[in-house]
Amino acid sequence: MEPKAAAQLERRHVHEVYESTAAYFSDLQGKAWPRVRQFLLEQKPGSLVADIGCGTGKYLRVNSQVYKLGCDYCGPLVDIAHSRGCEVLVCDNLRLPFRDRSFDAIISIGVIHHFSTAQRRTRAIQEMARVLAPGGQVMIYVWAMEKNHRHFDKQDVLIPWNPALCSQLLAEPAPSGRKPVCGQPRATPDRSPHRLACSVCGYPMYLAKRRESQWSHSLDGSGTPGCCRELAEVRDGDSGFYSILGKSFRSWFFSRSLDECTLKEHVEEAEYVAEEWAPCHPVSVQPSKLHHLDLGDQEPLSKEQDDAIAPGLIQTAEWRLAPGVPRPLPRVPHKDTQNQQQGGCFLSQSTMEHRCRSACPGGTGKQATSQLWKRSSLPPPFISLAAAMSTGASQAEAPDSEAFTRYYHVFREGELSCLVEQHVPELRVLSSINDHGNWCVVAEKKPAMMAR
Amino acid sequence: MRAQAGMKLLTHNLLSSHVRGVGPRGFPLRIQATEIRVSPVDFNPDFVTRMIPKMEWTALVEAAESLGHLSELPRQLKEGYEKDEDFLRKVHHVLLEVEVVEGTLQCPESGRLFPISRGIPNMLLSDDEATS
Numbered sequence: 001m002e003p004k005a006a007a008q009l010e011r012r013h014v015h016e017v018y019e020s021t022a023a024y025f026s027d028l029q030g031k032a033w034p035r036v037r038q039f040l041l042e043q044k045p046g047s048l049v050a051d052i053g054c055g056t057g058k059y060l061r062v063n064s065q066v067y068k069l070g071c072d073y074c075g076p077l078v079d080i081a082h083s084r085g086c087e088v089l090v091c092d093n094l095r096l097p098f099r100d101r102s103f104d105a106i107i108s109i110g111v112i113h114h115f116s117t118a119q120r121r122t123r124a125i126q127e128m129a130r131v132l133a134p135g136g137q138v139m140i141y142v143w144a145m146e147k148n149h150r151h152f153d154k155q156d157v158l159i160p161w162n163p164a165l166c167s168q169l170l171a172e173p174a175p176s177g178r179k180p181v182c183g184q185p186r187a188t189p190d191r192s193p194h195r196l197a198c199s200v201c202g203y204p205m206y207l208a209k210r211r212e213s214q215w216s217h218s219l220d221g222s223g224t225p226g227c228c229r230e231l232a233e234v235r236d237g238d239s240g241f242y243s244i245l246g247k248s249f250r251s252w253f254f255s256r257s258l259d260e261c262t263l264k265e266h267v268e269e270a271e272y273v274a275e276e277w278a279p280c281h282p283v284s285v286q287p288s289k290l291h292h293l294d295l296g297d298q299e300p301l302s303k304e305q306d307d308a309i310a311p312g313l314i315q316t317a318e319w320r321l322a323p324g325v326p327r328p329l330p331r332v333p334h335k336d337t338q339n340q341q342q343g344g345c346f347l348s349q350s351t352m353e354h355r356c357r358s359a360c361p362g363g364t365g366k367q368a369t370s371q372l373w374k375r376s377s378l379p380p381p382f383i384s385l386a387a388a389m390s391t392g393a394s395q396a397e398a399p400d401s402e403a404f405t406r407y408y409h410v411f412r413e414g415e416l417s418c419l420v421e422q423h424v425p426e427l428r429v430l431s432s433i434n435d436h437g438n439w440c441v442v443a444e445k446k447p448a449m450m451a452r
Numbered sequence: 453m454r455a456q457a458g459m460k461l462l463t464h465n466l467l468s469s470h471v472r473g474v475g476p477r478g479f480p481l482r483i484q485a486t487e488i489r490v491s492p493v494d495f496n497p498d499f500v501t502r503m504i505p506k507m508e509w510t511a512l513v514e515a516a517e518s519l520g521h522l523s524e525l526p527r528q529l530k531e532g533y534e535k536d537e538d539f540l541r542k543v544h545h546v547l548l549e550v551e552v553v554e555g556t557l558q559c560p561e562s563g564r565l566f567p568i569s570r571g572i573p574n575m576l577l578s579d580d581e582a583t584s
Contacts, residue, residue, distance in 0.1 A: 007579075046502025048466070067503065069463055075574070082572050087463055089573040095582045097566075097575035099468040099479050102506070133506075 006116045013407035014114040015073060017161055021404060022056075022076030035435055036109055037062050039139045039442070047104035052093055052128055053111030057081030060088070066105075071096075093124045098131040101445075106131070106138040110438075112416075113142040113408045116156070121409065122423045129426045132445040138427070140441045144434055145410040152410050161404035416441045457489040458551035458571035461515050465507050465547075467573070469559035469566075471581050477561040480511035483518050485555035485568075490521075493548040500544045501534045507547075516546045 001009070036059060043049055045065035054060055054070030055077050061084070062068075070088040072078050081088045091097050093111060106128050115121045128138050145152050416439050417432040427443040434440075469478030509529050516522045525542050533539050557566040557573060564581065567574050 044502075046499050048503075048506055065499070067462060067499075069466065071575075073576075075572075078572055079570075082570070087460060089459070089463070089467075089575055091575040092577070092582075095470045095577060097468060097470055098466050099476075099508075102466045104506075 001117050003117075003120075006120060009116045009407055010114060013158060013405055017404045017406050018055075018074040019076050021161060022074060022080060032058055032062065033109065033141065033435065033438075035440060036107060036139060036141065039105070039107065039137075040066070043105045048102065048133075049105045049107070050098070050103045050128075050131070052096070052106060052108050052124075054078075054081055054086070054088060057084055057086040057088060059107060059109065060084075060086040069103075094120060094127060096127045096131050100130055101133045102131050104133050104136045106136070107140075108138065109141040110143070112140060113410060114406070116407060116409065118419070122419055125420060125424050125427075129424050129443075129445060132426075134445050134447045137430070137442055137444050140416065140443075141435070141438045142416055143408055143410045144437050144439045145412050146434070155410050155412065157408050157410060158405040159408055161406060411439050413439070415439075457491055458487075458553035459568055459573050460548055461512060461519075461550055461552075462503065462507075462547040463573075464515055464552070464557070465512050467557065467575070469562065469564060470575075471559050471562040471564050471577065474559060474561040478559050480508065480515065480560070481557035481566070482560055483515055483552060483555060483557060485519055485552045487552075487554035488519055488521075489551045489553050490549055491551060493544070495541060495544050497537060497540050497544075500540045500547065503547060504529070504533065504543060512546065516550070519550060519552070521546060521550045 040049065040059060040062040043063060043066050047066040049063075049066050049068045051057070051059050051068065051070040054072050055074075057070050057080070060068045060070045060081060068087065070078075070081055070086050071091045072081070072088070073090065073092055075090050078088045078090050089097075093108075093115075108124070108128060112121050112124050115124055125138075125140070132138055145155055413434070414432070417429045420427050420429050420441065420443050424443075426445055428446055430442045430444055432439065432441045464481065464483060467479075467481050468476075469481060471478060510527070513522065513525055513527050516525055523542055523545060525546060526539075530536075530539075551571065552568050553571050555568045557568060557575075558564070559566075564577075
């Protein structure tokens with residue numbers, strides 16, 4: 001991808017998302033990754049530590065014995081960190097405004113995976129190496145392609161931002177007097193309501209309020225992604241891809257990805273669930289009820305959506321559908337069908353809070369799922385039927401969800417450490433581990449005489 | 453943690469302009485402050501002692517002077533400063549207690565101005581200006 005297209009992609013699917021959603025981060029205390037905390041706590045008193053891509057500054061409050069400086073590309077996030085007493089500035093990871101060898105330690109947590117080309121990712125690391133003092137260490141966290149029970153199909157993905165995050169915040173006064181951005185939803189060409197319909201079962205995905213104050217970490221991208229998976233393959237080298245991706249097309253992708261993710265098996269570990277990725281599930285819908293909602297004939301994927309899909313782009317999308325679903329759109333490989341059949345849209349209330357966990361084990365799920373799959377697209381009347389069924393669902397105005405997809409390049413095993421070894425000669429990799437779905441690499445700046 | 457007002461001079465001492473072509477001549481940035489604040493910070497002599505070697509001393513002195521907070525800081529580091537508490541307190545004051553809330557940071561080579569507003573410096577450059 002040429003630099004301009006890369007920058008455009010990042011502007012649209014990284015910077016604008018963070019800028020627009022920053023207001024929601026302020027009261028959502030991210031949980032710090034223990035390993036990162038440990039790294040920071042191990043720094044000698046009087047050290048100079050930089051958090052490059054600090055977001056709202058959650059790591060800037062660890063270890064009062066060192067001087068911490070945070071920086072981020074996103075002004076609104078930096079504002080929040082600043083309001084919490086952090087020393088911060090706005091800058092670009094690709095052009096760090098620091099003199100050479102100034103920091104004793106650097107952390108880069110959930111940042112590099114937002115750069116859309118290998119060259120930019122390399123450059124980001126090279127810049128951090130430049131400003132690191134000899135003997136100093138850098139810790140980098142990026143999303144891993146390989147995870148416990150699931151994996152991304154492609155390395156370059158667009159992840160939808162979870163509008164359920166907005167639901168609670170919209171009901172509350174805006175943090176520090178700032179008006180929630182979500183209050184002014186963007187108009188969509190088709191004037192779709194601000195609610196997502198699962199395009200499998202057609203159930204509106206009600207945005208339930210957050211029960212506990214546990215929308216924790218990873219809002220700044222540092223945590224384990226939950227079940228919402230890839231949205232579309234971003235075709236590398238095709239700089240025109242983005243510009244012709246129509247809004248309705250993106251909308252279709254978005255709603256598809258949400259129900260895709262419910263059909264995979266996902267088990268989240270208790271502490272590292274990225275709540276932001278909890279899909280918007282229909283509330284209080286029980287599997288048994290769904291069995292009765294057989295709509296009969298299989299329907300092709302929504303007709304009205306066909307028009308929105310730009311021809312020629314379809315080949316890049318990979319959708320996983322259960323067997324038996326007609327596919328008027330291009331071929332979709334049947335991956336992980338076992339997993340799909342265990343999942344389902346009909347997760348119970350409790351699972352919505354934290355985990356994306358299959359609520360329909362074994363045969364029941366299988367049966368229900370295949371029935372669900374038949375309802376691959378639904379006309380509006382079905383939505384109201386579902387509305388009648390669900391109880392106590394709170395429906396909130398969401399921001400135009402399609403606007404908030406984030407770009408990620410997820411890393412294969414060894415990719416990050418290889419990148420460092422091959423392109424950043426001043427650094428020596430000390431360790432590389434998979435921490436709950438993230439690759440964590442720690443590297444040390446070689447003493448000056450060894451660097452070349 | 454008390455509210456932060458602005459950019460500390462310790463931070464300023466690390467900042468360098470990355471305008472295309474300036475290289476090391478982009479340091480130090482000249483501060484033009486329209487609003488400064490002085491906020492007390494607990495004195496930690498060990499912290500200050502460790503920080504001094506990491507600083508570009510001349511630039512620190514110049515910055516303090518430009519803000520009117522030179523407060524008898526010597527232009528050159530003297531030997532044995534680690535044991536001079538009076539000196540350490542002065543350094544502590546300059547590094548951590550003087551904050552620039554509003555102003556600009558100017559690249560000494562290119563003249564490019566970087567704003568500091570509400571205590572936050574913005575060091576972003578446009579694509580044309582930045583080093584490729």
